Amino acid sequence: MDRRLDFIVGREIGLRQLLNTADALMLLEGAVRAGACGGEIVAADGALLASCGDAGPWKVLRPILVEGEPVGALSLFGAGVTPLLEGVADMLHTALHTLVFGAMKRLLTSETHTAVINQTYDELLETNRRLAQSERQYRELAETLEIKVHERTKELSRAYAAMLQREKLASVGQLAAGMAHEINNPIGFVISNLATLQRYAAKLKEMLAFYRLGCESHLPPPLMNEANERRQELKIDFILNDLDELTAQSLDGAERVKKLVADLRGFSHVDEINEMPTDLNAELEQTLSVLGHEVREGTVIERRLAPIPRVTLRPALISLAFLNVIRNALQLKVPALVLAISTEAGQGQVRVRIADNGPGIPAGIRNRVFDPFFTTKDVGEGTGMGLNMAYQAVNSCGGTISLECPPGGGTIFTIALPEERDAS
Amino acid sequence: MIEYDEQQRKLVLKLVYYGPALSGKTTNLLCLHDLLSNEGRGELMVLDTVDDRTIYFDLLPFFYVSPSGFRIKLKVFTVPGQVRHDATRKAVLQRADGIVFVADSQKGEMANNAESFANLERNLSFVGLAIGKLPLVIQFNKRDLDAIITPEEISGTWGPTGLPVVLASALRGDGIVETYEQVVSLIYDALDSRLGLTSRLGVEKADFLRSVTRRQQGYQ
Ligand SMILES: Nc1nc2c(ncn2[C@@H]2O[C@H](COP(=O)(O)OP(=O)(O)OP(=O)(O)O)[C@@H](O)[C@H]2O)c(=O)[nH]1
Ligand SMILES: [Mg+2]
Numbered sequence: 139m140d141r142r143l144d145f146i147v148g149r150e151i152g153l154r155q156l157l158n159t160a161d162a163l164m165l166l167e168g169a170v171r172a173g174a175c176g177g178e179i180v181a182a183d184g185a186l187l188a189s190c191g192d193a194g195p196w197k198v199l200r201p202i203l204v205e206g207e208p209v210g211a212l213s214l215f216g217a218g219v220t221p222l223l224e225g226v227a228d229m230l231h232t233a234l235h236t237l238v239f240g241a242m243k244r245l246l247t248s249e250t251h252t253a254v255i256n257q258t259y260d261e262l263l264e265t266n267r268r269l270a271q272s273e274r275q276y277r278e279l280a281e282t283l284e285i286k287v288h289e290r291t292k293e294l295s296r297a298y299a300a301m302l303q304r305e306k307l308a309s310v311g312q313l314a315a316g317m318a319h320e321i322n323n324p325i326g327f328v329i330s331n332l333a334t335l336q337r338y339a340a341k342l343k344e345m346l347a348f349y350r351l352g353c354e355s356h357l358p359p360p361l362m363n364e365a366n367e368r369r370q371e372l373k374i375d376f377i378l379n380d381l382d383e384l385t386a387q388s389l390d391g392a393e394r395v396k397k398l399v400a401d402l403r404g405f406s407h408v409d410e411i412n413e414m415p416t417d418l419n420a421e422l423e424q425t426l427s428v429l430g431h432e433v434r435e436g437t438v439i440e441r442r443l444a445p446i447p448r449v450t451l452r453p454a455l456i457s458l459a460f461l462n463v464i465r466n467a468l469q470l471k472v473p474a475l476v477l478a479i480s481t482e483a484g485q486g487q488v489r490v491r492i493a494d495n496g497p498g499i500p501a502g503i504r505n506r507v508f509d510p511f512f513t514t515k516d517v518g519e520g521t522g523m524g525l526n527m528a529y530q531a532v533n534s535c536g537g538t539i540s541l542e543c544p545p546g547g548g549t550i551f552t553i554a555l556p557e558e559r560d561a562s
Numbered sequence: 563m564i565e566y567d568e569q570q571r572k573l574v575l576k577l578v579y580y581g582p583a584l585s586g587k588t589t590n591l592l593c594l595h596d597l598l599s600n601e602g603r604g605e606l607m608v609l610d611t612v613d614d615r616t617i618y619f620d621l622l623p624f625f626y627v628s629p630s631g632f633r634i635k636l637k638v639f640t641v642p643g644q645v646r647h648d649a650t651r652k653a654v655l656q657r658a659d660g661i662v663f664v665a666d667s668q669k670g671e672m673a674n675n676a677e678s679f680a681n682l683e684r685n686l687s688f689v690g691l692a693i694g695k696l697p698l699v700i701q702f703n704k705r706d707l708d709a710i711i712t713p714e715e716i717s718g719t720w721g722p723t724g725l726p727v728v729l730a731s732a733l734r735g736d737g738i739v740e741t742y743e744q745v746v747s748l749i750y751d752a753l754d755s756r757l758g759l760t761s762r763l764g765v766e767k768a769d770f771l772r773s774v775t776r777r778q779q780g781y782q
Contacts, residue, residue, distance in 0.1 A: 146564055146656055146657055147619070147653050147654050147656060148574070148576050148621070148639065148654075149563045149564055149565065149574075150564070150565055150574055150635070203604070204604070205604035205623035205625060205635060205637070206602055206603045206604040206623055206624060206625035207604075207623075207625040207633070207635060216590040225747070239605060239607070243607055243609065246607070246609060246618070247609055247618055248611060250618045250619070250650065250653060250654075251618075253653040254650050254653055257649045257652060257653060258649050261649075265607075329644070359643075416676075515686045549678070
């Protein structure tokens with residue numbers, strides 16, 4: 139442990155530090171040899187610093203000044219106040235002052251030197267400490283850098299992919315909406331014309347029946363035979379039978395097209411880019427309707443949609459999330475796929491669960507399924523973007539998406555959305 | 563302040579002459595030593611120099627005892643102006659009560675002056691002193707030379723700071739005592755408001771100033 143000496147340059151230095159007793163004694167002894175009876179040096183506080191010989195009846199007194207301040211006195215004793223005694227006193231006084239001044243100078247020099255060395259040493263220590271600290275920081279940084287770069291890259295590619303996807307989606311949505319609009323008009327008059335056609339056909343059928351029942355018997359036999367032949371040739375009976383069926387089916391089909399188009403319009407939400415109170419159950423229904431053609435035969439979709447409060451969010455985003463999670467499940471290659479879709483509210487949240495009876499997701503890759511471009515499907519089947527898009531969309535809605543694979547098999551995706559969102 | 567001992571009724575003050583190398587700090591002290599009475603004053607101590615350039619410092623001490631018996635020692639220091647002695651400058655600057663900044667008036671020296679002043683600011687804050695709160699007098703020395711900046715240029719630069727500026731020639735002895743008197747007066751005022759020199763300690767300003775700025779007989 140090094141003991142530090144801290145000097146204030148200019149601090150007061152006492153006479154005792156400037157004049158050592160041996161030097162003082164030597165001077166006093168010289169005075170005695172020169173003829174004085176004795177002498178003494180006394181500090182200003184009365185302490186005797188040095189004395190020699192005897193006190194005589196007479197004494198000459200000289201003040202000792204350090205930096206102009208009287209700090210002590212020199213006394214010489216003699217048989218009388220002689221010029222010799224005065225002269226010796228003056229000499230001694232000068233010698234003392236020279237000694238003290240020299241000592242002062244030496245002390246100041248060495249103290250300043252020490253102060254400077256200490257300070258330089260302090261600065262060195264400080265520099266060293268800072269260097270060590272920054273070195274440690276760099277080392278830590280280097281260690282975490284790889285992880286950070288990895289995370290950052292992941293985030294970036296996620297964001298980039300999401301951006302791409304969102305753009306694509308927006309244009310797809312616009313396309314869908316445009317097409318829906320274009321289809322909506324013709325399908326409208328197709329339906330109305332089909333209905334009219336149905337009515338017309340009924341009238342024609344009635345008229346034909348009237349002809350057959352009322353007029354056939356009055357026809358001359360050759361003409362009647364001809365008419366029967368033509369009827370069989372033209373399969374009129376079959377046509378009359380089939381006509382109702384055909385128009386009914388067409389009408390039904392057209393109605394379905396109309397509904398699909400309406401759903402598509404709603405689903406793409408092109409007109410609704412703002413947040414609004416949204417009925418998630420309705421969104422789920424709409425999503426299922428849009429995905430209707432992707433539902434393979436034998437697939438069972440169970441709905442357990444509880445009454446839940448509306449959640450304020452961008453409907454396009456949340457239906458996008460639903461679409462991707464449900465589509466992901468629908469693509470599972472399971473003989474008898476069962477999809478259970480449920481909603482519930484509680485603890486300030488609305489939760490949507492989409493559960494399948496598939497093989498589940500291996501624990502090792504569970505935390506990667508939301509990564510962009512991550513897919514386990516065959517090439518060409520999945521883009522690896524679906525669940526990432528769902529993740530992004532739910533995030534944007536202020537919610538969370540998580541998954542669990544119960545021991546019994548299958549996967550449950552849970553989308554949790556706060557009932558009320560802080561304005562942020 | 564270096565020391566303040568109420569019991570001992572003694573105050574030890576520090577005045578520091580700061581400035582770039584060769585601006586004339588040591589010459590200022592030599593000049594004060596010559597011009598001021600040696601009564602109530604110590605010897606000028608010029609610590610080791612190399613080629614006349616200060617390596618540690620110079621010291622000229624003054625000692626005053628008020629009629630009330632209160633003692634004040636005023637130690638006037640110079641710092642080494644050379645850049646490499648920064649550690650010494652910091653050491654000397656500790657607990658300073660006032661500063662005289664000795665600038666070199668020669669035209670080519672303005673950059674050195676500025677750098678030294680910046681160094682003063684830095685080092686003051688290093689030793690825990692605020693330049694704005696410390697009595698500070700600017701001296702433009704070497705007015706006897708020809709290639710010097712004009713008083714207008716000086717007041718243009720320093721006028722806005724409100725700091726007292728003294729034009730001086732340490733070589734001729736002009737403005738040297740004035741510089742010293744000004745800074746001592748400022749130091750007194752600063753201490754008076756802090757310690758109550760007049761009211762509590764019985765140290766009158768006029769008496770104190772007269773004592774520590776007393777001129778040598780025959781100069782005046
Ligand atoms: N012409 C002229 N020369 C001066 C004046 N003052 C000082 N000098 C000269 O300038 C040189 C340096 O003076 P010093 O007093 O040693 O300078 P300093 O500021 O103590 O320098 P450092 O100790 O290195 O910081 C000496 O040669 C002085 O004679 C002045 O007013 N006029
Ligand atoms: Mg010097």
